[in-house]
Amino acid sequence: MWKENSLEPENWDDLKECGKKMLEEIFSYVEVIGEEKAWWPLSEKDNKRYQECIPQSGQSLESTYQEYVETVLKKNAPMNIHPGFLGWVMGCGNPVGVLAEMLIAGMNSNVIGGMQVTCKIETEVIGWLKELFGFSENASGLLTSGCSQSNLLALTIARNQVDNECIQEDGIARMDKNMIFYASEERHHSIDKAIEVLGIGSKQLHLIPVNERYEMDTDALAERICKDIQEGQHPVGVIANIGTVNSGAVDDIKKIHEITSKYHLWLHIDGAFGAMAAITDSYQKLRNEISLADSLAFDLHKWMYIPYGVGCVIVKEEKKHYEAFSASSAYMEHQDIWFSDYGIELSRDFKALKIWMCLKTYGLERYKKLIDEDIQKARYLETLIQESKELELLSPVSLNIVCFRYKGNEADERKLNDWNKRILMILQFEGKVFPSETTLNGKYVIRASIVNYKCQKSYLQYLINRVIEIGNKLR
Numbered sequence: 228m229w230k231e232n233s234l235e236p237e238n239w240d241d242l243k244e245c246g247k248k249m250l251e252e253i254f255s256y257v258e259v260i261g262e263e264k265a266w267w268p269l270s271e272k273d274n275k276r277y278q279e280c281i282p283q284s285g286q287s288l289e290s291t292y293q294e295y296v297e298t299v300l301k302k303n304a305p306m307n308i309h310p311g312f313l314g315w316v317m318g319c320g321n322p323v324g325v326l327a328e329m330l331i332a333g334m335n336s337n338v339i340g341g342m343q344v345t346c347k348i349e350t351e352v353i354g355w356l357k358e359l360f361g362f363s364e365n366a367s368g369l370l371t372s373g374c375s376q377s378n379l380l381a382l383t384i385a386r387n388q389v390d391n392e393c394i395q396e397d398g399i400a401r402m403d404k405n406m407i408f409y410a411s412e413e414r415h416h417s418i419d420k421a422i423e424v425l426g427i428g429s430k431q432l433h434l435i436p437v438n439e440r441y442e443m444d445t446d447a448l449a450e451r452i453c454k455d456i457q458e459g460q461h462p463v464g465v466i467a468n469i470g471t472v473n474s475g476a477v478d479d480i481k482k483i484h485e486i487t488s489k490y491h492l493w494l495h496i497d498g499a500f501g502a503m504a505a506i507t508d509s510y511q512k513l514r515n516e517i518s519l520a521d522s523l524a525f526d527l528h529k530w531m532y533i534p535y536g537v538g539c540v541i542v543k544e545e546k547k548h549y550e551a552f553s554a555s556s557a558y559m560e561h562q563d564i565w566f567s568d569y570g571i572e573l574s575r576d577f578k579a580l581k582i583w584m585c586l587k588t589y590g591l592e593r594y595k596k597l598i599d600e601d602i603q604k605a606r607y608l609e610t611l612i613q614e615s616k617e618l619e620l621l622s623p624v625s626l627n628i629v630c631f632r633y634k635g636n637e638a639d640e641r642k643l644n645d646w647n648k649r650i651l652m653i654l655q656f657e658g659k660v661f662p663s664e665t666t667l668n669g670k671y672v673i674r675a676s677i678v679n680y681k682c683q684k685s686y687l688q689y690l691i692n693r694v695i696e697i698g699n700k701l702r
C-alpha cells in the first residue's frame with residue numbers, strides 16, 4: 228500500500244476510500260451515542276491487553292483501523308460525548324470540530340508566528356475572544372492546550388511584575404521579597420500547581436475563606452493583605468474565580484478589583500468554563516467585570532464545545548505578556564507577531580482553525596443560546612431538588628453546576644455520606660446518567676455539571692427520580 232521510502236500511499240484513491248469510511252463510521256458512532264451507556268469500566272482482561280510490543284513491520288491501514296475499532300473505540304466509554312454525562316466539567320465537542328481537526332492535520336501547519344495565513348487566523352480568533360470579554364486592542368492573547376496552561380502563563384506574567392529583569396536573570400531565589408498570592412479555598416488545583424512550578428511555593432499561596440455561597444470572602448481578603456504587608460511580606464496577585472470547579476460560584480470581581488487596585492496587585496481570573504456565561508444576555512454584567520482583570524484564563528474545549536484541547540489566556544497589557552516570554556535567537560529573528568513570544572511552546576498546532584470554523588458555521592448567537600439553555604437546565608434541576616422531600620440542595624446554583632444529596636429524614640452525616648457515595652456508584656454503573664462527586668463543608672455531594680447541549684431535561688428528571696428511588700431503598 229505504501230510507496231518505497233515514503234509514508235505516502237501508492238494509490239491515493241485507496242486511501243481516500245479508507246478515509247471516507249472512517250469519517251462515516253465515526254459520525255455514525257457519535258450520532259447514536261445516547262443509546263450506549265455513558266460509562267463502563269474496562270474489564271480485568273482488557274486491562275492487561277494494552278501492552279503489545281512495538282510493531283516492527285507495518286500492516287495495511289484497513290487492519291490497523293479494524294484493530295482501532297475493536298480495541299479502542301468499542302472499549303472506550305463515551306463519557307463526555309454522551310447526552311447523560313454530567314461529570315466534572317467536560318465539553319461534549321461538536322461535529323464541525325471533528326472535520327476541522329481533520330483539516331488541521333491535513334495542513335499540518337506549525338503556527339509559530341510570522342506572516343502566514345495560519346497566524347493571521349489565530350490573531351483574528353484571539354481578537355474575537357478579546358472582544359467577547361471586553362478587552363481592548365492593547366490586550367494580547369494566546370491559544371493554549373487548556374486552562375491549566377493558561378493559568379500558568381498568566382501567573383508567570385503576574386509574578387514577573389515584581390521585578391521582571393531580576394527574576395529572568397537571577398531567578399527568584401535571589402529576590403529579597405517574599406511574594407504572596409491569594410486565592411479562595413475553592414480555587415482549582417491548577418492554581419496550586421502553577422504556584423509550585425513558578426517557584427513561589429504553596430506556602431506563599433494564601434487561601435482566603437469563602438462565604439455561604441462559596442464565593443471568596445472579600446473582607447477576609449483585604450484583612451489578610453493588610454496583615455501580610457504589616458508583617459513585611461510582598462503581596463503580588465489575587466486569583467479570582469468565575470465558576471468554581473466545585474459549585475460554579477462566581478467571586479465578587481468588582482470588590483476584588485477594588486482591593487487589587489488599592490494595593491497595586493495583579494488580578495487574574497480563572498474563568499475556565501464560567502467566563503463563557505458572560506456571552507449570554509443574562510450574564511452581561513460579567514463581561515464588564517472580566518474586563519477589569521489583568522489576565523483571564525478560560526477554556527474553549529469546555530463550554531464552547533470545541534474539541535479538546537484548546538484554552539486561551541488574555542492579558543490586558545501586551546507589553547507585560549511579551550516581556551515574560553520573549554526570547555531572541557540568531558536562528559529566528561523576526562518582526563511580526565510570533566506566538567512563541569507569548570508562551571512556552573515553540574512549535575504549535577493550528578488550533579485556531581477549529582474555533583474559526585465552529586464560530587463561522589454555528590455563529591455566536593447559537594452559542595449564546597446553548598450556554599443559556601445549560602444554565603436553564605441547571606435551574607430546572609435545582610427546582611426539582613427543592614420540590615422533593617427527600618433531596619437537599621447543597622450549594623446555590625450560580626451557573627451550571629448543581630450540588631445535592633439524598634437526605635430522607637436522616638440526620639447522621641456519616642450515614643448520609645455513605646448513602647450518597649453508594650447512590651453515585653450505582654448511577655455511574657447503570658450509565659444512563661453520569662454525575663460526579665465532590666465534598667462541600669465535609670458533606671459528600673452528588674454533583675451535576677451541565678456543559679452538554681445534548682442533555683435534555685428528561686435526563687435530569689431521570690437523575691432525580693433515580694436518586695430518590697435508590698435512596699429510599701437504602702434507608
Ligand SMILES: *Cc1c(COP(=O)(O)O)cnc(C)c1O
Pocket residue numbers: 316372373374375376415417470471472497498499500526538
Ligand atoms: C477545568 C478547570 C481548569 C483546568 O482546565 P484544563 O483545561 O482542564 O487544563 C482550571 N480551572 C477551573 C475552574 C476548571 O474548571
